Amino acid sequence: MSKKKNKVVTIYDIANQLNYSPSTISRALKNHKSIGKDTTKQIQETAKKLGYRPNSLAASLRNNRSNNIGILIARINRPFISSLISGVENSARAAGYNVLISQSDDNYKNEVANAKALYDSRVCGIVASLSMETKNVDHFKQFIEQDIPVVFVDRVPSDLNSYRVIIDNYSAAYKATEHLIQQGCKRIAHFAGAQHLNVYKLRKNGYIDALKAHDIAPDKDLLVYMNTLSFEEGKEATSKLLNMKNPPDGIFSSNDTAAVSAIMQAKEKGVKIPDELAVIGFNDDPLASIVEPALSTISHPAMKMGELSTKRILEHADKEMEKGVSEITILDTEVIIRASSQRIK
Secondary structure (H helix, E strand, O other): OOOOOOOOOOOHHHHHHOOOOHHHHHHHHHHOOOOOHHHHHHHHHHHHHHHHOOOOOHHHHHHHOOOEEEEOOOOOOOOOHHHHHHHHHHHHHHOEEEEEEEEEOOOOHHHHHHHHHHOOOOOEEEEEOOOOOOOOOHHHHHHHHHHOEEEEEEEOOOOOOOOOEEEEEHHHHHHHHHHHHHHHOEEEEEEEEOOOOHHHHHHHHHHHHHHHHHHOOOOOOHHEEEOOOOHHHHHHHHHHHHEEEEEEEEEEEEOHHHHHHHHHHHHHOOOOOOOEEEEEEEOOOHHHHHHOOEEEEEEEOOHHHHHHHHHHHHHHHHHHOOOOOOOOEEEOOOEEEEOOOOOOO
16 A cells, blocks of 8 residues: 655645635745734744745746756866865855756766756856866856856856956966976976866966976977876876986976876886976865875865855845856965975975
Protein backbone atom coordinates (compact mmCIF):
# COMPACT_ATOMS: atom_id res chain seq x y z
CA MET A 1 0.00 0.00 0.00
CA SER A 2 1.48 3.33 -1.05
CA LYS A 3 2.11 5.98 1.53
CA LYS A 4 -0.30 8.91 1.36
CA LYS A 5 1.38 12.19 0.56
CA ASN A 6 1.00 15.03 3.04
CA LYS A 7 -1.28 17.81 1.85
CA VAL A 8 0.43 21.06 0.95
CA VAL A 9 -0.74 23.80 3.31
CA THR A 10 -1.74 27.06 1.60
CA ILE A 11 -2.71 30.54 2.86
CA TYR A 12 -6.33 29.54 2.20
CA ASP A 13 -6.07 26.75 4.80
CA ILE A 14 -4.76 29.26 7.36
CA ALA A 15 -7.49 31.72 6.37
CA ASN A 16 -10.23 29.11 6.88
CA GLN A 17 -8.88 28.09 10.29
CA LEU A 18 -8.57 31.66 11.62
CA ASN A 19 -11.49 33.16 9.71
CA TYR A 20 -9.36 35.84 8.08
CA SER A 21 -9.22 36.74 4.39
CA PRO A 22 -6.39 35.20 2.31
CA SER A 23 -5.04 38.71 1.65
CA THR A 24 -4.75 39.36 5.40
CA ILE A 25 -2.91 36.06 5.85
CA SER A 26 -0.54 36.92 3.00
CA ARG A 27 0.29 40.36 4.39
CA ALA A 28 0.79 39.04 7.93
CA LEU A 29 3.20 36.38 6.72
CA LYS A 30 5.23 39.18 5.11
CA ASN A 31 5.12 41.31 8.31
CA HIS A 32 3.17 44.02 6.52
CA LYS A 33 2.64 47.19 8.59
CA SER A 34 -1.09 47.22 7.84
CA ILE A 35 -1.63 44.13 10.00
CA GLY A 36 -1.53 44.49 13.79
CA LYS A 37 1.28 42.86 15.77
CA ASP A 38 -1.03 40.49 17.68
CA THR A 39 -2.80 39.37 14.52
CA THR A 40 0.53 38.90 12.73
CA LYS A 41 1.85 36.82 15.60
CA GLN A 42 -1.30 34.65 15.69
CA ILE A 43 -1.20 34.04 11.94
CA GLN A 44 2.52 33.24 11.86
CA GLU A 45 2.22 30.83 14.80
CA THR A 46 -0.71 29.06 13.14
CA ALA A 47 1.20 28.86 9.85
CA LYS A 48 4.14 27.25 11.63
CA LYS A 49 1.85 24.80 13.48
CA LEU A 50 0.16 23.73 10.23
CA GLY A 51 3.49 23.33 8.46
CA TYR A 52 2.98 26.12 5.95
CA ARG A 53 5.85 26.81 3.56
CA PRO A 54 5.90 29.85 1.27
CA ASN A 55 5.81 29.03 -2.44
CA SER A 56 8.92 30.86 -3.64
CA LEU A 57 8.51 29.43 -7.15
CA ALA A 58 5.04 30.94 -7.48
CA ALA A 59 6.34 34.24 -6.16
CA SER A 60 9.16 34.28 -8.70
CA LEU A 61 6.69 33.52 -11.49
CA ARG A 62 4.53 36.46 -10.43
CA ASN A 63 7.47 38.85 -10.08
CA ASN A 64 9.47 37.39 -12.96
CA ARG A 65 12.45 37.43 -10.56
CA SER A 66 13.49 35.39 -7.52
CA ASN A 67 15.76 36.07 -4.56
CA ASN A 68 18.32 33.66 -6.00
CA ILE A 69 21.74 34.76 -7.26
CA GLY A 70 23.27 32.48 -9.88
CA ILE A 71 26.94 31.55 -9.98
CA LEU A 72 28.32 30.21 -13.26
CA ILE A 73 31.94 29.15 -13.01
CA ALA A 74 34.37 26.76 -14.71
CA ARG A 75 35.42 24.35 -11.96
CA ILE A 76 34.24 24.25 -8.36
CA ASN A 77 37.29 22.26 -7.22
CA ARG A 78 39.75 25.11 -7.94
CA PRO A 79 40.71 26.92 -4.70
CA PHE A 80 40.29 30.34 -6.30
CA ILE A 81 36.74 29.47 -7.35
CA SER A 82 35.90 27.98 -3.93
CA SER A 83 36.93 31.22 -2.25
CA LEU A 84 35.00 33.25 -4.83
CA ILE A 85 31.84 31.22 -4.12
CA SER A 86 32.30 31.70 -0.37
CA GLY A 87 32.48 35.45 -0.86
CA VAL A 88 29.27 35.45 -2.91
CA GLU A 89 27.42 33.15 -0.49
CA ASN A 90 28.42 35.07 2.64
CA SER A 91 27.25 38.39 1.23
CA ALA A 92 24.10 36.93 -0.34
CA ARG A 93 23.04 35.13 2.85
CA ALA A 94 23.53 38.29 4.92
CA ALA A 95 21.13 40.11 2.57
CA GLY A 96 18.53 37.33 2.63
CA TYR A 97 19.37 35.89 -0.79
CA ASN A 98 20.08 32.31 -1.86
CA VAL A 99 22.76 31.09 -4.26
CA LEU A 100 22.45 28.63 -7.18
CA ILE A 101 25.81 27.22 -8.34
CA SER A 102 26.62 25.62 -11.70
CA GLN A 103 29.94 24.65 -13.26
CA SER A 104 30.85 24.28 -16.91
CA ASP A 105 33.95 22.07 -16.49
CA ASP A 106 35.62 24.58 -18.83
CA ASN A 107 33.23 23.48 -21.60
CA TYR A 108 31.49 26.09 -23.77
CA LYS A 109 28.35 24.03 -24.46
CA ASN A 110 27.92 23.33 -20.76
CA GLU A 111 28.25 27.03 -20.02
CA VAL A 112 25.53 27.92 -22.55
CA ALA A 113 23.18 25.26 -21.10
CA ASN A 114 23.90 26.37 -17.52
CA ALA A 115 23.24 30.01 -18.41
CA LYS A 116 19.84 29.05 -19.85
CA ALA A 117 18.99 27.00 -16.74
CA LEU A 118 19.83 29.93 -14.46
CA TYR A 119 17.86 32.32 -16.66
CA ASP A 120 14.84 29.98 -16.60
CA SER A 121 15.17 29.83 -12.81
CA ARG A 122 14.53 33.61 -12.80
CA VAL A 123 17.71 34.51 -10.90
CA CYS A 124 17.92 38.16 -9.88
CA GLY A 125 21.58 38.38 -10.90
CA ILE A 126 24.49 36.23 -12.00
CA VAL A 127 28.20 36.04 -11.11
CA ALA A 128 30.17 34.43 -13.93
CA SER A 129 33.72 33.40 -14.78
CA LEU A 130 34.09 32.20 -18.37
CA SER A 131 35.16 28.70 -19.37
CA MET A 132 38.49 28.19 -21.13
CA GLU A 133 36.62 27.40 -24.37
CA THR A 134 34.32 30.43 -24.38
CA LYS A 135 34.83 32.86 -27.26
CA ASN A 136 31.19 33.82 -27.91
CA VAL A 137 29.28 35.35 -24.99
CA ASP A 138 25.87 35.80 -26.62
CA HIS A 139 24.29 33.48 -24.04
CA PHE A 140 24.71 36.22 -21.42
CA LYS A 141 22.76 38.79 -23.46
CA GLN A 142 19.44 37.26 -22.35
CA PHE A 143 20.19 38.48 -18.81
CA ILE A 144 21.31 41.96 -19.84
CA GLU A 145 18.32 42.46 -22.15
CA GLN A 146 16.02 41.76 -19.18
CA ASP A 147 18.02 44.09 -16.90
CA ILE A 148 19.30 41.15 -14.85
CA PRO A 149 22.78 42.22 -13.68
CA VAL A 150 25.73 40.08 -14.79
CA VAL A 151 29.03 40.43 -12.93
CA PHE A 152 32.01 38.81 -14.62
CA VAL A 153 34.93 37.86 -12.39
CA ASP A 154 38.52 37.04 -13.35
CA ARG A 155 37.89 35.53 -16.80
CA VAL A 156 35.85 38.33 -18.34
CA PRO A 157 34.71 39.20 -21.88
CA SER A 158 36.11 42.33 -23.49
CA ASP A 159 33.13 43.03 -25.76
CA LEU A 160 30.07 42.93 -23.51
CA ASN A 161 28.67 45.77 -21.43
CA SER A 162 28.48 44.38 -17.92
CA TYR A 163 29.92 44.65 -14.45
CA ARG A 164 33.47 43.29 -14.10
CA VAL A 165 35.47 42.63 -10.95
CA ILE A 166 39.08 41.95 -11.87
CA ILE A 167 42.71 42.42 -10.91
CA ASP A 168 45.40 44.17 -12.95
CA ASN A 169 46.68 41.00 -14.61
CA TYR A 170 49.25 42.82 -16.74
CA SER A 171 50.87 44.54 -13.76
CA ALA A 172 50.79 41.36 -11.64
CA ALA A 173 52.51 39.33 -14.38
CA TYR A 174 55.07 42.08 -14.92
CA LYS A 175 55.93 42.07 -11.20
CA ALA A 176 56.15 38.26 -11.07
CA THR A 177 58.53 38.15 -14.04
CA GLU A 178 60.58 41.06 -12.72
CA HIS A 179 60.96 39.23 -9.40
CA LEU A 180 62.56 36.26 -11.22
CA ILE A 181 64.87 38.62 -13.10
CA GLN A 182 65.91 40.24 -9.81
CA GLN A 183 66.83 36.76 -8.54
CA GLY A 184 69.28 36.42 -11.45
CA CYS A 185 67.13 34.49 -13.95
CA LYS A 186 68.05 35.06 -17.61
CA ARG A 187 65.92 32.43 -19.41
CA ILE A 188 62.39 32.59 -18.04
CA ALA A 189 59.67 30.32 -19.40
CA HIS A 190 55.99 31.19 -19.20
CA PHE A 191 53.03 28.84 -18.85
CA ALA A 192 50.31 30.75 -20.72
CA GLY A 193 46.57 30.10 -20.62
CA ALA A 194 44.10 30.33 -23.51
CA GLN A 195 44.87 33.60 -25.31
CA HIS A 196 41.28 34.40 -26.34
CA LEU A 197 40.67 35.06 -22.65
CA ASN A 198 41.87 38.52 -21.69
CA VAL A 199 43.13 37.40 -18.27
CA TYR A 200 45.79 35.12 -19.79
CA LYS A 201 46.62 37.41 -22.69
CA LEU A 202 47.38 40.23 -20.25
CA ARG A 203 49.56 37.94 -18.11
CA LYS A 204 51.56 36.93 -21.18
CA ASN A 205 51.94 40.59 -22.22
CA GLY A 206 53.14 41.54 -18.75
CA TYR A 207 55.72 38.73 -18.86
CA ILE A 208 57.04 39.79 -22.30
CA ASP A 209 57.24 43.49 -21.44
CA ALA A 210 59.10 42.79 -18.19
CA LEU A 211 61.71 40.81 -20.15
CA LYS A 212 62.11 43.61 -22.70
CA ALA A 213 62.38 46.26 -19.97
CA HIS A 214 65.39 44.36 -18.60
CA ASP A 215 66.99 43.83 -22.02
CA ILE A 216 66.09 40.15 -22.20
CA ALA A 217 64.88 39.04 -25.62
CA PRO A 218 61.69 36.92 -25.39
CA ASP A 219 62.25 33.37 -26.67
CA LYS A 220 59.21 31.75 -28.33
CA ASP A 221 60.56 28.33 -27.32
CA LEU A 222 60.09 29.31 -23.67
CA LEU A 223 56.46 30.37 -24.16
CA VAL A 224 54.21 27.37 -23.50
CA TYR A 225 50.51 27.62 -24.31
CA MET A 226 48.17 25.37 -22.31
CA ASN A 227 44.50 24.48 -22.57
CA THR A 228 43.54 24.35 -18.89
CA LEU A 229 46.83 24.92 -17.00
CA SER A 230 46.37 21.51 -15.39
CA PHE A 231 48.84 19.55 -13.29
CA GLU A 232 49.41 17.15 -16.21
CA GLU A 233 50.09 19.99 -18.67
CA GLY A 234 52.54 21.57 -16.25
CA LYS A 235 54.40 18.30 -15.78
CA GLU A 236 54.67 17.63 -19.51
CA ALA A 237 55.77 21.17 -20.29
CA THR A 238 58.44 21.18 -17.57
CA SER A 239 59.84 17.87 -18.77
CA LYS A 240 60.22 19.23 -22.31
CA LEU A 241 61.74 22.52 -21.13
CA LEU A 242 64.33 20.81 -18.94
CA ASN A 243 65.33 18.52 -21.82
CA MET A 244 66.22 21.53 -23.99
CA LYS A 245 69.85 22.08 -24.92
CA ASN A 246 69.64 25.42 -23.12
CA PRO A 247 66.90 24.93 -20.47
CA PRO A 248 65.20 27.78 -18.61
CA ASP A 249 66.42 28.95 -15.21
CA GLY A 250 63.02 30.33 -14.24
CA ILE A 251 59.29 29.63 -14.80
CA PHE A 252 56.38 32.02 -14.40
CA SER A 253 53.12 30.08 -14.49
CA SER A 254 49.67 31.63 -15.01
CA ASN A 255 48.35 29.52 -12.15
CA ASP A 256 49.63 27.65 -9.11
CA THR A 257 48.54 24.19 -10.24
CA ALA A 258 50.92 24.06 -13.21
CA ALA A 259 53.64 25.78 -11.15
CA VAL A 260 53.48 23.13 -8.43
CA SER A 261 53.71 20.35 -11.01
CA ALA A 262 56.77 22.14 -12.45
CA ILE A 263 58.47 22.04 -9.06
CA MET A 264 57.68 18.34 -8.59
CA GLN A 265 58.84 17.41 -12.09
CA ALA A 266 62.08 19.40 -11.68
CA LYS A 267 62.80 17.66 -8.37
CA GLU A 268 62.24 14.28 -10.03
CA LYS A 269 64.90 15.19 -12.57
CA GLY A 270 67.33 16.30 -9.86
CA VAL A 271 67.03 20.01 -10.68
CA LYS A 272 67.58 22.21 -7.62
CA ILE A 273 64.79 24.67 -6.75
CA PRO A 274 65.41 27.66 -6.78
CA ASP A 275 69.17 27.56 -7.46
CA GLU A 276 68.87 25.97 -10.91
CA LEU A 277 65.20 26.70 -11.57
CA ALA A 278 63.23 29.45 -9.83
CA VAL A 279 59.42 29.10 -10.02
CA ILE A 280 56.55 31.52 -9.37
CA GLY A 281 52.83 30.86 -9.80
CA PHE A 282 49.60 32.83 -9.65
CA ASN A 283 46.55 32.79 -7.28
CA ASP A 284 48.10 31.84 -3.90
CA ASP A 285 46.16 28.58 -3.68
CA PRO A 286 46.57 26.53 -0.45
CA LEU A 287 48.85 24.04 -2.22
CA ALA A 288 51.37 26.85 -2.77
CA SER A 289 52.23 26.73 0.95
CA ILE A 290 52.23 22.92 1.14
CA VAL A 291 54.61 22.02 -1.69
CA GLU A 292 58.32 21.79 -0.83
CA PRO A 293 59.88 24.24 -1.41
CA ALA A 294 56.91 26.55 -0.87
CA LEU A 295 55.74 28.26 -4.04
CA SER A 296 56.15 31.99 -4.67
CA THR A 297 52.98 33.37 -6.21
CA ILE A 298 50.69 36.34 -6.83
CA SER A 299 47.88 37.03 -4.38
CA HIS A 300 44.39 36.89 -5.91
CA PRO A 301 41.64 38.30 -3.64
CA ALA A 302 38.97 35.77 -4.60
CA MET A 303 36.85 36.15 -1.45
CA LYS A 304 36.73 39.93 -1.85
CA MET A 305 35.91 39.56 -5.53
CA GLY A 306 32.91 37.41 -4.61
CA GLU A 307 31.73 39.88 -1.99
CA LEU A 308 32.02 42.83 -4.39
CA SER A 309 30.20 40.90 -7.12
CA THR A 310 27.24 40.30 -4.82
CA LYS A 311 27.29 43.94 -3.75
CA ARG A 312 27.02 45.04 -7.39
CA ILE A 313 23.99 42.76 -7.93
CA LEU A 314 22.21 44.02 -4.80
CA GLU A 315 22.95 47.65 -5.66
CA HIS A 316 21.60 47.08 -9.16
CA ALA A 317 18.39 45.63 -7.71
CA ASP A 318 17.92 48.66 -5.43
CA LYS A 319 18.37 51.28 -8.15
CA GLU A 320 16.92 51.95 -11.53
CA MET A 321 19.92 51.50 -13.77
CA GLU A 322 20.25 51.90 -17.51
CA LYS A 323 20.42 48.73 -19.54
CA GLY A 324 23.88 47.88 -20.77
CA VAL A 325 25.55 49.37 -17.71
CA SER A 326 29.28 48.75 -17.61
CA GLU A 327 31.51 49.12 -14.59
CA ILE A 328 35.00 47.77 -13.92
CA THR A 329 36.35 47.24 -10.40
CA ILE A 330 40.10 46.55 -10.22
CA LEU A 331 41.59 45.07 -7.05
CA ASP A 332 45.23 45.11 -5.93
CA THR A 333 47.57 42.12 -5.88
CA GLU A 334 51.02 41.51 -4.43
CA VAL A 335 53.98 39.24 -5.03
CA ILE A 336 54.26 36.63 -2.28
CA ILE A 337 57.89 35.54 -2.15
CA ARG A 338 58.60 32.03 -0.88
CA ALA A 339 61.42 29.51 -1.16
CA SER A 340 60.71 28.35 -4.74
CA SER A 341 62.10 31.58 -6.21
CA GLN A 342 64.12 33.34 -3.54
CA ARG A 343 67.82 33.07 -4.38
CA ILE A 344 68.92 36.45 -3.01
CA LYS A 345 68.15 36.93 0.70
